[in-house]
Amino acid sequence: MSVLPRHLLPDAAEVGPEGELRIGGLDVRALADEFGTPLFVYDEAQLRARCREAVQAFGDGVAYATKAFLCRAMARLAHEEGMHLDVASGGELTVALAAGVPAERLVLHGNNKSDEELRSARAAGVGRIVVDSFDELHRLESLHAADGIVPRVLLRITPGVEAHTHEFVMTGQDDSKFGFGLKVGDAAAAVDRARASAAVELVGLHAHIGSQVFVAGFFEQAVEALAPFVRECALPELSIGGGIGVAYVEGEEAPSIAEWGAVVRAACEAAGIEARVSAEPGRSIAAAAAITIYRVGTVKEVPGIRTFVACDGGFVDNPRPALYGSGYETFDPARVEADRTEVVRLVGKHCESGDVLVSEAKVPPGLAVGDLIATPVTGAYGRSMGSNYNLLPRPAVVFVRDGRARLVIRRETDEDLLATDVG
Secondary structure, three states, rough: OOOOOHHHOOOOEEEEEOEEEEEEEEEEEHHHHHHHOOOOEEHHHHHHHHHHHHHHOOOOEEEEEEHOOOHHHHHHHHHHHOOOOEEHHHHHHHHHHOOOOOOHHHHEOOOOHHHHHHHHHHHHOOOOEEEEEEHHHHHHHHHHHHHHOOOEEEEEOOOOOOOOOOHHHOOOOOOOOOEEOOOOHHHHHHHHHHHHHOOOOEEEEOOOEOOEEEEOHHHHHHHHHHHHHHHOOOEEEEEEOOOOOOOOOOOOOOOOOOHHHHHHHHHHHHHHHHOOEOOOOOOHHHHOOOOOOEEEEEEEEEOOOEEEEEEOOOOOOOHHHHHOOOOOOOOOOOOOOOOOOEEEEEEEOOOOOEEEEEEEEEEOOOOOOEEEEEEOOOOOOOOOOOOOHHOOOOOEEEEEOOOOOEEOOOOOOHHHHOOOOOO
């Protein structure tokens, strides 16, 4: 038997009387008919529950990492549930402010912030800026000379911890484009410079070891590596960043946000760290709350080799498999508990052989043109990392809850694709 594991579906998922998948009380087949495919369907109650779990685990100051998934509805939701928001660009800052999130609840990140991004964030009054380089300190000093604004800042420290994850999402090792290296002395020099500068108010330190980290113990290692420096600096705040992993495929397990928080708090207490400890969960808030629904357009059997199933999405809605080799499960939302006895290669419609969503996709027998096929755990880094490759419009996003569907991002149109083309 190879039935889709139920824990990979959103919390509000249930099987209807015809064997169909229902989320938030709604038949996903009807959602696909109403809103079209590809379609992201988010369990709004789960998003809210994970936000509340993060606040419970880390307290006030914990920030939703908006790079995982952001729109105005998501920004408002996270704010309503008590989270701050971590924004990593001027665009993310603009969306968060447009959603009505108070600027003091925002944290600006980024390894190469432009003058304009820093100017906008300072003018808005963001609560924290995470400073990533000496060049950024220089930019902040130049801006201060012009307007006198003094933002509160954290310094991003690279602790020299190599988390076991994909090399593209490792960030805490010594050889990293992010932060001030602890071992080479840059971290200490940055603290001295920030303390001596009239352009910033240094309130804390920040560290992030990577993304999709399945072992909470790696965060213990990061705390242990940072602890002497944190104690020496005696600053009031420490952010451990984000990065706790989520289960994407059968057989994977990951700590909950609550378990992650308990490990971090215990490590900080054992290390004698008295600073207020916060974090920046993103994937663990959004990923498992959503599924992506596609429609099958072509089924092509190559005798003796494999069967290709081409859907109406691909790179445009989920580049993670091509970027990181990320794995996903597949299922037929019309018969969610069916035994998936056939193995196919689920591909997109882009002009690339690498446009593969699931290399070895398990599906029930008889999958045909016009059927729906879905991938779970797609709420993070799918829509947000998507593109318009081949000039395909990006998909719509709906939030579902208590029998109601709410369109939060409409599907792009051909007119949208031409909107910035001034030729």
